[in-house]
Amino acid sequence: MKLPWFNKKRKEYPDFWNTYVDKFNKHPKEAIQNTRFVALDTETTGFNIKEDRILSIGAVSFTNKVIQVNKSLELYLRQAIFKPETVKIHGLMKHSDLEKISELEAIKIFLDYIKDAVLIAHHANFDRNMINEMLLRHNLGSLKNTFIDTGSLYNKSKHIIYQNHLNHYTLDDLCRELNVPKVDRHTATGDALITAFVFLKILARLDKKKELKWDYLLKS
Amino acid sequence: MKNSIAERVCDFLISYPPFDKLNENDLLEIAKEVNIMYLEKGDIVFSKDDTYHNYFYIVRNGAVSLYHRTNDNKMNMVSINDAGDIFGVRPLIIEENYKLTAVANEESIVYGIPIEIFKSVTNNNVKVYKYLITSFASNAYDPYTAEENEKIFIDYLPNQSNDIVFFQTANYTKRPITCTSKTTSQEAAVKMSKHKIGCIIVVNNKKQPVGIITNSDLKNRIATGLFPINTPVANIMTSPVITDRKDITVAQGQLQMIKHSIGHLCITKDGTVNSKLIGVLTHHDILVDLGNNPAFILKEIKRAKRTKTLRSARQKTNSLLKSYLDQNIPLSHILKLVSKINDAVTVRVIELSIDKMPSPPPVKFSWLAIGSQGRNEQLLFTDQDNALVFEDVTEDKYEETQNYFLELSRLITKSLNKIGFEYCEADMMASNPEWCKSLSKWKRQFTDWILNPNEKAILLSSIFFDYSRIYGDKNHEDKLTETIYKTLGNTSLFYSFLGKDALKSPSPLGFFKQFLVEQNGEQKNLFNIKKRALMPLIDAARLLTLSKQIKGVNNTAERYEKLAELEPANKELFESCSYAFKALLKFKTKQGLMHNDSGKFIKLESLSKEEKLKLRRCFKPINEVQESIKLRFSLTNFM
CATH class of the missing domain: 1.20.120 (Four Helix Bundle (Hemerythrin (Met), subunit A))
Known part of the structure; x- marks a missing residue:
């Protein structure tokens, strides 16, 4: 017997989306050491989720503290929307020699790259919302991946007396406090690599405190 | 696809050996395949007896220690590798298990360099492998001192620079001093001492070398009374001479000299005795090229006719300095030596500058080094700080005299700058009218500083009170010192x-x-x-x-x-x-x-x-x- 609400016609998704979603259908969580993490960052035309567009996505993946340079991702997107005032932050100009691709192509490559990895980003909500909005524009669903925000994770990792939910850590703050070399700040890949280091350093701290457990990482 | 991370990895690698010897494209190929590893303190990169990795490593940040595990399971530290140091090179040389254990000494980031790609890119690059082998050998075979890691560079760098020199064409003396076989020994000796040289080439009427007379020939054959002083040089010369071509390398030159146990090679047009003489390569030239003997550097300075020659002599001092520091020769000795060389350079510059002036100095003067050179503490090229004192002249002659010395000082400071001593930013140089004056004005200046101290006076005193005479009349220096100490007695x-x-x-x-x-x-x-x-x-x-x-x-x-x-x-x-x-x-x-x-x-x-x-x-x-x-x-x- 079929219940009526199951009869509602399932939305037709393209194959690449289904392949992506299928990766989430199995297995309990791996041990942290064996988990594939992807640290990512986006450069955008601004901070408005609806109006602004992603210009570049950078990501690095790592398992057990080893980042493979040839497995990094660096995408530049062709966008109709362009805001000259943000160029000074990310340095991406409308017309440059960079090889640019369309949003849809970028989505395909991106989803194939992240797979079911745990995603790490600094102020992760922003990146997640920007990407989800982009997916929505192409009639796709939202990202299924688990997200970890380095900003709030850092706050949690601090001693209780220094913890403050009002604390707002910029990536530069974290670099300073955790002694991460700032190279290529404000390029998507550069920030992604910095975020990866920040994450690994926080994990090292947690490990010392014997707090390195999934529920600790994921609870907000 | 663009890979910014690989580019940044490349930026880092390119400043460290052996990667600095690769071209950028090859390096980028390697960088693309690098593994970036984050290590916490105590994390192990590899342990003794582990199967070899497909990577060797370079420290990006932090430090990784290498340990040697003895049979009784004790861990002896072999070295600490800091940023830019490579380790785990063994698999690159021989495919064998690790002999040492690598542990993060502190929180570190390490790059793993894929061996396969590294090999394919560096294929036949001798320099790269030479470096790697030296680095490998110094960690693997003498593994019991903690300072080992520094030795990689000590062993390697001086050799490297020597090697380059070794295969360079030798700098022989062009337009050598010659005489004919009929010249008397006395005339030849006069010519040699006039040119401050140790040998003279005897040539025939076609300017082809037929023999050579050196200091030792004069000593052994004339001074001993074996031949009279007016004997023709043909009687005492060494003949035939050994000749070679002008593209002879330093190494070949040295080899020839050792082979024939001689100190001079004649350079001829086609390299044989039957062609025109164009130069002489002496043992001294070779040692100067190798740059490892202070006595020769000093000689070279004293003979220099051009600022350019002085510059290269002073540059050699730097490589000398480096090897002395590496050999742990006492610093007080190094200080004396380098200041001697610096002083000699300055003296020669002054002599050459006086020659350039239209007339000789109107009165006696002395050139003072002040600041660090005055204290004999100038090891590297630093700013030039100097002053000039000239003999008192009558009022009406003062301006004219000062102008002469200012002009001279300008020539001197310009040459010193060309040699590598930067102009003093604060203009504390003899080319500044304030620091180029007569002895009595200088005395008044020092007295004023001592009796009316203020911030500015003290700042200047701290530089000018450390003076030492480099050139000229000692009397000036003594009188100045006398005045200073006399005045000092009257003030606290x-x-x-x-x-x-x-x-x-x-x-x-x-x-x-x-x-x-x-x-x-x-x-x-x-x-x-x-x-x-x-x-x-x-x-x-x-x-x-x-x-x-x-x-x-x-x-x-x-x-x-x-x-x-x-x-x-x-x-x-x-x-x-x-x-x-x-x-x-x-x-x-x-x-x-x-x-x-x-x-x-x-x-x-x-x-x-x-x-x-x-x-x-x-x-x-x-x-x-x-x-x-x-x-x-x-x-x-x-x-």
């Missing part, structure tokens, strides 16, 4: 000012024993070793020497030694100051050589833990001598 205010100045940079360590680094400007976060550690010691030594009326000791280390002699009660303090000063100066010099600058600013992160500790130990006497000055000159109320 000057000491208070100097004392205050000596205390202006407090301990180089801040709260929590952190190094105090520069707060702003281009040098932000760098440690200024000159300002924070050397200057306080130099200033204190000058003040104490002046107050004790010690004359003629300018060098800071020697000043402290002299003080220790005069004040047995404070012997320990002064001796530790002398030691600390030498250690700090050596440190600065090594840094300077490494980074090809004055070594003044030190990047703390580039130092190993051990070096930091060493530095810290040197800071203790600084505090102590400053405290002592505070008490001695009752400065507590003055400040």
